[in-house]
Amino acid sequence: MPLHRLLYTSEARLSDNASGADLMVESIVAHSQANNEKRGLTGALLYVRGTFIQALEGPLDALENTFERICHDFRHARLTLVDMSPASERMFERWSMTYLAQNDEPARLLVNRDLEELYFTVSTNAAEAMRQMRGLLLGEGKKPALEVV
Ligand SMILES: Cc1cc2nc3c(=O)[nH]c(=O)nc-3n(C[C@H](O)[C@H](O)[C@H](O)COP(=O)(O)O)c2cc1C
Known part of the structure; x- marks a missing residue:
């Protein structure tokens, strides 16, 4: 089964109270890890400005099946599929x-800034956004422009 990768964004519909929202996210991530x-x-899930940005990759049938379930999940809304393409290798294999x-x-601070940048990149360049996601997760966050020694 050929490898595919998708990227989507959605508006989170989490609890208004912060600890309730944390619990919802914890549950989403725990289920996702076990199922995936x-x-x-x-894959990877980012949360910026009330928006989920998720990259998911794997065999096409499993990917389509899982994305279908994700699309019907009430914990987010207004899903936008930004990209779905065949992939020669995984980017989020870890x-x-x-x-x-x-x-x-x-x-x-730097991670926050990189996430903010990603939020804008997603809508203009999906491939670049996924490269940035990977880099960020691997701890390759950019150095400050001006380092005070
Ligand atoms: C933002 C978001 C991302 C999700 N990502 C995944 C995922 O990567 N894999 C997955 O199986 N479920 C994911 N889910 C959860 C699914 O929508 C669904 O609740 C879950 O797959 C059902 O799993 P269960 O049958 O084990 O309860 C996600 C949900 C949300 C709101």
């Missing part, structure tokens, strides 16, 4: 599903 592992799928979101920790 069984189905040979790998993760059955990994999750990255903006947060308030000062140490996360």
